[in-house]
Amino acid sequence: MSGLADPQDKRVWPHAPVSAWQDPAAVQGESRHPVAAPTPPPGKRADPRGHWFLLAIGMLLAAFALVLNGYVTNVVGETRTVPPTADHPSRQLAEIRRGGPVLNLTGGEASSARLPDRTIALTFDDGPDPAWTPAVLDALKKYGAKATFFTVGSKVAEHPELARRIVAEGHELGNHTYAHADLAAVPGWRLRLELSLTQKALAGATGLHTTLVRPPYSSTPAAITGPQWESMKTLAGEGYLVTLTDLDTKDWSRPGTRKIVTSSLPAGGRGAIVMMHDSGGDRKQTVEAVDLVLKELTGKGYRAVTVTKALGMPSAQQPAGGVERFVGSALNVAQRASGWFTGALSWVLVAAGALTLARLVFFAVLAWVHARRTRGGRRRRGRAPAWPAPPPVTVIVPAYNEEAGIQATVRSLADTAYPGPVEILVIDDGSTDSTAELAAGLGFANVRVIRQPNGGKPAALNTGIAQAGHELLIMVDGDTVFEPATIGRLVRQLSDPTVGAVSGNTKVGNRRGMIGRWQHIEYVIGFNLDRRAFEQLDCMATVPGAIGAFRRSALVALGGVSTDTLAEDTDLTMALCRAGWRVVYEEKALAWTEAPTSLGQLWKQRYRWCYGTMQAMWKHRRAVLDKDPFGRRCLGYLALFQVLLPLLAPVVDLMAIYSTAVGDPLPVVAVWAGFVAVQALTGWYALRLDGERASALWVLPLQQFVYRQLLYLVVIQSLATAVLGVRLRWHTVRREGTFGTPPALVSPPPAPGART
Structure with a gap:
C-alpha cells in the first residue's frame, strides 16, 4: 500500500479545484449532505423559473404549427362534399341554373353573364403547383394567351413566387378558398375565414386582392345545389363575383389528353369559360391539352383572355393595403415554417x-x-x-442526518458473511441529529465513527479514504x-x-x-x-x-x-x-x-x-x-x-x-x-x-x-x-426510515466457509 496516506492521519484531504460550473461552497455536498450556499448575486435566482414560461411559449408555438399545418392539409377542419339531394329550387335559383357561368348576386336580383362569341377564358383551379403551374404558364405564353387562376390560399403561401409570376405575365387571380374547403358544408364563420386567409396570402405574395371567387367542388350553373346556392349568396355578401364554368373538362380524373381537348372546345363559335386544374396530382394531360386547345382555337379566330377581360369589366385584381401585405407575408412565412416544422418533426419522431x-x-x-x-x-x-485469501476491506459510510436508517445500514455491514477482515468507517458529516450516537451505540468492534464539520459527501468520502486501513474500499450510502x-x-x-x-x-x-x-x-x-x-x-x-x-x-x-x-x-x-x-x-x-x-x-x-x-x-x-x-x-x-x-x-x-x-x-x-x-x-x-x-x-x-x-x-x-449559469443549491431529500427493521433478504447468506 505504498503511496497511501497514513491510516491514522486524521486530517481531511484538501478539496480539488472547483470548476466554473459551481460556486466552491455550493458543490460540497450531496442530497443528504447539504452545505449552506452563499447568497447568489442580485438577479441570479438560485433556481431558474423563466424557462418554464419559454417552454410554455414553445409548446404553444409548436401546437400552433401543428394546427396550421393540419388546417392546410385538411387534417384539422376537414370538409367533405355535400352529396346532391333532390331539392325544390326557388324561382331565382331556377333562373340561375339556366343562366351564364358568371354570377352577380350583390344586388337585390341575381343576374348572370356569358362570354361573347369566339372568346374563351381558360381557368385553372387548385394551384399554384411547382411542377405543373409553370408548364401551364409556358403553354399560355407560347400562344400569347391569358388565363384566370383560381388559387388555393395555402398553396399561394407555400409558393408565392408562382403567384407573382402569374401576375407578372398578365394573368388573373381568383379566390378558391384557403384549404379547398367545400363552402356548402361549412358554417358561415369558416366560409369567411377561408376567403379572408386567401386574400391575405395573395396580399403577402403579390400585394393584390381579388374580387373573383370560385367555390371548390362547383361546376356549371346547372349543377348548383341548394346548399351551394346559399353559400354563393354569402359570397356575394362579401363582395365577390362568383365564377363557375361552361365547360368542365374533368381533367382531374385524367381521362386522356384527347378527351380533355374535346370537352374544352365550345360549339358553334360560342364563347365559354373552360375549367381545368394546374394542381392536385399529375397534370401532364392537362398541359398537353392546353397546347392543343389553344392551337385549334387560335386557328378558328378565338381570343383567349381573362374572365374580366372577356366580359369587358375592370380587372378583378386590386392593390392591397400595407397592413394586409404585412399580415399576409407573416401568414405565408408561418405556413411554410409550420410545414417545415411538421415535416422535420415527423422525421425526428x-x-x-x-x-x-x-x-x-x-x-x-x-x-x-x-x-x-x-x-x-x-x-x-x-x-x-x-x-489466495480473503483480503481485508474498508467500508466507508458517509452520513448526514441519517438517524432514521443508520443503524440498519451499519448492522447489515457488520453482519456480513464475508470471511475476511472488514473495517467499517461511519463518517458523520456534521449531522445535527443523533446519527453518530446511534452508529456508535451499536457496539460493533469493527465500526469506527469519525466526526467532522459539515463539508459535503465528497469531503466525507475523502475523509474515509484517508482514514481507511485497507486497499479495497466499499462505499455505501447511509440509507x-x-x-x-x-x-x-x-x-x-x-x-x-x-x-x-x-x-x-x-x-x-x-x-x-x-x-x-x-x-x-x-x-x-x-x-x-x-x-x-x-x-x-x-x-x-x-x-x-x-x-x-x-x-x-x-x-x-x-x-x-x-x-x-x-x-x-x-x-x-x-x-x-x-x-x-x-x-x-x-x-x-x-x-x-x-x-x-x-x-x-x-x-x-x-x-x-x-x-x-x-x-x-x-x-x-x-x-x-x-x-x-x-x-x-x-x-x-x-x-x-x-x-x-x-x-x-x-x-x-x-x-x-x-x-x-x-x-x-x-x-x-x-x-x-x-x-x-x-x-x-x-x-x-x-x-x-x-x-x-x-x-x-x-x-x-x-x-x-x-x-x-x-x-x-x-x-x-x-x-x-x-x-x-445559475448556481444549483443542494436539495435535501427527507428520509422515512424504511430499513428501521432490516428487509427480508431475496437470497440467503452463504453457508459458513462457502466461497463468495
Whole structure:
C-alpha cells in the first residue's frame, strides 16, 4: 500500500479545484449532505423559473404549427362534399341554373353573364403547383394567351413566387378558398375565414386582392345545389363575383389528353369559360391539352383572355393595403415554417422511435451476452483469478442526518458473511441529529465513527479514504443496507488487477406505493440492465454511491473524490475509466436503498442527478478525443439518450394528443401500445435476470403518465440551469426510515466457509 496516506492521519484531504460550473461552497455536498450556499448575486435566482414560461411559449408555438399545418392539409377542419339531394329550387335559383357561368348576386336580383362569341377564358383551379403551374404558364405564353387562376390560399403561401409570376405575365387571380374547403358544408364563420386567409396570402405574395371567387367542388350553373346556392349568396355578401364554368373538362380524373381537348372546345363559335386544374396530382394531360386547345382555337379566330377581360369589366385584381401585405407575408412565412416544422418533426419522431427501440433491443442482447459470460463468476475478458485469501476491506459510510436508517445500514455491514477482515468507517458529516450516537451505540468492534464539520459527501468520502486501513474500499450510502453476501461478491471482482471499480445492484426497498413501484421498474430496467450492457461496451458511466467497490490506490492517484460536480459518483467513474481502469458490474451484489416517496422528493433527487451528470459530461468532454473509445461511447450515449431525446419528449406528447384529438386515435394508441409492449418484454427479461417477479410490470403502462413527464421536465430544468449559469443549491431529500427493521433478504447468506 505504498503511496497511501497514513491510516491514522486524521486530517481531511484538501478539496480539488472547483470548476466554473459551481460556486466552491455550493458543490460540497450531496442530497443528504447539504452545505449552506452563499447568497447568489442580485438577479441570479438560485433556481431558474423563466424557462418554464419559454417552454410554455414553445409548446404553444409548436401546437400552433401543428394546427396550421393540419388546417392546410385538411387534417384539422376537414370538409367533405355535400352529396346532391333532390331539392325544390326557388324561382331565382331556377333562373340561375339556366343562366351564364358568371354570377352577380350583390344586388337585390341575381343576374348572370356569358362570354361573347369566339372568346374563351381558360381557368385553372387548385394551384399554384411547382411542377405543373409553370408548364401551364409556358403553354399560355407560347400562344400569347391569358388565363384566370383560381388559387388555393395555402398553396399561394407555400409558393408565392408562382403567384407573382402569374401576375407578372398578365394573368388573373381568383379566390378558391384557403384549404379547398367545400363552402356548402361549412358554417358561415369558416366560409369567411377561408376567403379572408386567401386574400391575405395573395396580399403577402403579390400585394393584390381579388374580387373573383370560385367555390371548390362547383361546376356549371346547372349543377348548383341548394346548399351551394346559399353559400354563393354569402359570397356575394362579401363582395365577390362568383365564377363557375361552361365547360368542365374533368381533367382531374385524367381521362386522356384527347378527351380533355374535346370537352374544352365550345360549339358553334360560342364563347365559354373552360375549367381545368394546374394542381392536385399529375397534370401532364392537362398541359398537353392546353397546347392543343389553344392551337385549334387560335386557328378558328378565338381570343383567349381573362374572365374580366372577356366580359369587358375592370380587372378583378386590386392593390392591397400595407397592413394586409404585412399580415399576409407573416401568414405565408408561418405556413411554410409550420410545414417545415411538421415535416422535420415527423422525421425526428421516426428517428427517435427507431433509436429508442434499437436501444432497448441492443441493450437486451448485450445483457443476455453479459449474463451468459458472467455465469459462474466468469467476466468478459476471461475468468477473474481468485484471491489466495480473503483480503481485508474498508467500508466507508458517509452520513448526514441519517438517524432514521443508520443503524440498519451499519448492522447489515457488520453482519456480513464475508470471511475476511472488514473495517467499517461511519463518517458523520456534521449531522445535527443523533446519527453518530446511534452508529456508535451499536457496539460493533469493527465500526469506527469519525466526526467532522459539515463539508459535503465528497469531503466525507475523502475523509474515509484517508482514514481507511485497507486497499479495497466499499462505499455505501447511509440509507442503504447490504445483504450478507454482498461484500464478498463485490470483492471477488477486484481480484482482477485491471478492474478499478465495481458497481453493485441497487434495489428499491420501499416499493409499495405507486411512486416506489415506478422507481423499482426504472432501477431494474433503466439502471441495472443498462449496466450489464455498459460493461460489455467498456463505457460504464456511474458506479452508484449506494453501492460500489474501489481500489484505494486508484482513488489516490486521481486525487480523491472530486468536488467539481453534484454527481460525484458519475464524475469519479468517468475519471477512473479515462485513467485506464476497467469498471465492471456485479449483479449479485445486492444493496437495498430508500427511494423518494413523493413527486417533490423525487424531483429534487433527479434534478441533482441530471444536473450533476451534465456537469460530469462537460468536465470530461475531452474524453471524446481520447484514444480509448470510452469517451465516445459513454458521452455519446448520455448526450443522445439522456439529454437530447428527453428534450423532444414534450413535443412527442403534444403530437400524440394532437393526433388523437383531430384524427383517428387508433394509430396513436397502436404505436403507444407497441412501445409499451417492447418495454414490457425488455422489462420482463430484466426482472428475470434480477430474480424479480414479473408481476411488477403492471405499473409500466401507468409509468408513461406523470412519472415519464417528470423525468423529462427534470432534464429541461437541468439544461436551463446549466445554460443560464445559475448556481444549483443542494436539495435535501427527507428520509422515512424504511430499513428501521432490516428487509427480508431475496437470497440467503452463504453457508459458513462457502466461497463468495
